[in-house]
C-alpha cells in the first residue's frame with residue numbers, strides 16, 4: 189500500500205484496492221507518504237553531513253528512490269548501511285537490487301524482537317555501537333501493536349545508542365484527522381500489517397530523553413524542507429499530519 193501511495197509499481201491488486209479505500213477516507217495520506225520519504229532522505233543527508241558514518245535502517249521497505257544508502261553514500265561512500273525488514277518480498281527485492289552495492293547489507297529480522305537485530309552477526313560485524321550511529325525507525329513503529337510493547341522496544345534501541353548516536357523516527361498520527369482513524373485502522377486491520385495511530389505526545393515519548401534536533405517533532409514536510417515544493421505541500425496539506433523527528437544522545 190505504501191508503495192502504491194509512493195507511485196511505485198511493486199504492488200498487487202489487493203494492495204491497490206485497500207490503498208484506494210484509504211485514499212477515499214483520507215486523500216492526504218498519499219502526500220503524507222511521499223513527504224515521509226522526503227523526510228527520510230533529508231534526515232539521512234543531515235546526519236551524514238553531521239559526521240554520522242553508520243546507519244541501521246529498520247523497516248526499510250521496498251527499494252524506491254533516495255534509498256538510505258544512496259543518500260548517505262553521496263556524502264560518505266564508506267559508511268556501512270544495514271537494512272532490516274521482516275517481509276520476505278522486501279528482502280528479495282532488496283537483495284536483487286543491492287547485489288554488488290558496496291557497504292550495503294540486508295538482514296531479515298523483526299522489530300518486535302530487538303535482540304534478534306542487535307545480536308545479529310551481520311549487524312554486529314558491520315556496525316560498531318561504540319561509535320556514532322543512526323538508528324532509523326521511519327514509518328514502522330505504527331505497525332507495532334500495543335501488546336508488542338512499542339515503548340519498551342523503541343527504548344531498547346535508544347539504550348544502545350552511544351553518545352553522538354541518533355534516532356530517526358516518524359509515525360502516523362490521528363490528531364489532525366480524528367474521524368479518519370477508525371475507518372483507516374479498520375482497512376489496515378485486514379492487511380498483513382495492521383496499523384495503530386498514536387497521539388503526538390506518545391510519539392514524542394518514543395524519543396525519551398534524547399535531544400530533538402531543530403526543528404523538533406514536526407510534520408514530515410516541515411522537517412528542514414529544502415525545496416519550494418516541500419514548503420508548498422506543507423502549507424497546502426496542513427492536516428496530512430505525520431510527525432517526525434531526529435534526536436541525538438548527548
Ligand SMILES: C[S@@+](CC[C@H](N)C(=O)[O-])C[C@H]1O[C@@H](n2cnc3c(N)ncnc32)[C@H](O)[C@@H]1O
Nearest residue numbers: 190247248249273274275298299300326327331
Ligand atoms: C511503510 S514501510 C516504510 C519504509 C521506509 N522506512 C520509509 O519510511 O520510506 C514499513 C516497512 O516496515 C516493515 N515492517 C513492518 N513491521 C515490521 C517488523 N515488525 N519488523 C521488521 N520490519 C517490519 C514492512 O515490511 C515495510 O517494509
